[in-house]
Amino acid sequence: GNSVTQMEGPVTLSEEAFLTINCTYTATGYPSLFWYVQYPGEGLQLLLKATKADDKGSNKGFEATYRKETTSFHLEKGSVQVSDSAVYFCASEGNTGGFKTIFGAGTRLFVKA
Amino acid sequence: DAGVIQSPRHEVTEMGQEVTLRCKPISGHNSLFWYRQTMMRGLELLIYFNNNVPIDDSGMPEDRFSAKMPNASFSTLKIQPSEPRDSAVYFCASSERRGTEQYFGPGTRLTVT
Numbered sequence: 001g002n003s004v005t006q007m008e009g010p011v012t013l014s015e016e017a018f019l020t021i022n023c024t025y026t027a028t029g030y031p032s033l034f035w036y037v038q039y040p041g042e043g044l045q046l047l048l049k050a051t052k053a054d055d056k057g058s059n060k061g062f063e064a065t066y067r068k069e070t071t072s073f074h075l076e077k078g079s080v081q082v083s084d085s086a087v088y089f090c091a092s093e094g095n096t097g098g099f100k101t102i103f104g105a106g107t108r109l110f111v112k113a
Numbered sequence: 114d115a116g117v118i119q120s121p122r123h124e125v126t127e128m129g130q131e132v133t134l135r136c137k138p139i140s141g142h143n144s145l146f147w148y149r150q151t152m153m154r155g156l157e158l159l160i161y162f163n164n165n166v167p168i169d170d171s172g173m174p175e176d177r178f179s180a181k182m183p184n185a186s187f188s189t190l191k192i193q194p195s196e197p198r199d200s201a202v203y204f205c206a207s208s209e210r211r212g213t214e215q216y217f218g219p220g221t222r223l224t225v226t
Contacts, residue, residue: 032212032213034214036217042219042220043117043204043206043217043218043219043220044156044204044206044215044217045216045217046214046215049214089156093211093212093213101146101161101215103155103156103158105155106155106156
C-alpha cells in the first residue's frame with residue numbers, strides 16, 4: 001500500500017548547522033508531497049509543498065525537491081535557528097478519488113543555542 | 114478567516130462518560146478530517162468527509178467513536194462511552210478539496226480518567 005517513511009528522531013543540532021530530514025514515499029501515480037511543521041502545543045501547519053516531479057518547494061529557508069526517480073522529498077535548511085525546534089511531518093496526498101492522506105511518523109528537531 | 118476552530122481546547126472526563134468534540138472548518142473548504150495524536154501511535158487519520166459526506170472511516174478505532182457533519186460549517190466527533198485509552202489530542206483539519214494542503218485546528222486535548 002501507499003506509505004511515507006521519514007528518518008527517526010530526535011535530531012539535535014547546534015544553531016547555524018545544516019539540516020536534512022529524509023523522506024521517501026510509495027504511491028500509485030504521482031501524489032502531491034508536503035512538509036508540515038508542528039510547534040509545541042499547536043496543530044500542524046503547512047511548511048512547503050510540491051505537486052509534480054522536479055518541483056522544489058521552499059519556505060522560511062527550508063526547501064525540498066520532488067524526486068520521482070528516488071521517490072524522495074528530503075527537507076533541507078542551510079542554517080537552523082533555535083526557533084526551528086519542532087516536529088516535522090512528511091506527507092503524500094493523491095489527487096484522485098479514494099487516495100488517503102498519508103503522514104510520516106514525524107521527526108522531532110532540537111536546535112541548541 | 115479565523116482558521117479551523119475546535120472546541121473545547123481541553124476536556125477532562127471520567128471513564129464511561131460521553132465526549133463530544135466540535136469543529137468549524139474554514140469557510141469554502143470542501144474536505145474535513147479528524148485525526149488523533151498520541152506519543153505511542155503518532156498521528157492517525159480517523160475519518161474524513163468530502164462535501165459533508167463521510168468518505169473513509171476505516172481509521173475509526175471502534176463503534177464507540179462516531180462522527181457527523183450535518184452541514185458545511187460544522188462537524189462533531191463523539192466518543193461514547195469514553196475509556197482512558199482514548200486520551201489523546203484530537204485535531205480537525207480542512208482543505209479546499211481532496212489533494213490540497215490541509216489546515217489544522219489547535220486541537221482538543223482529551224483526558225479520560
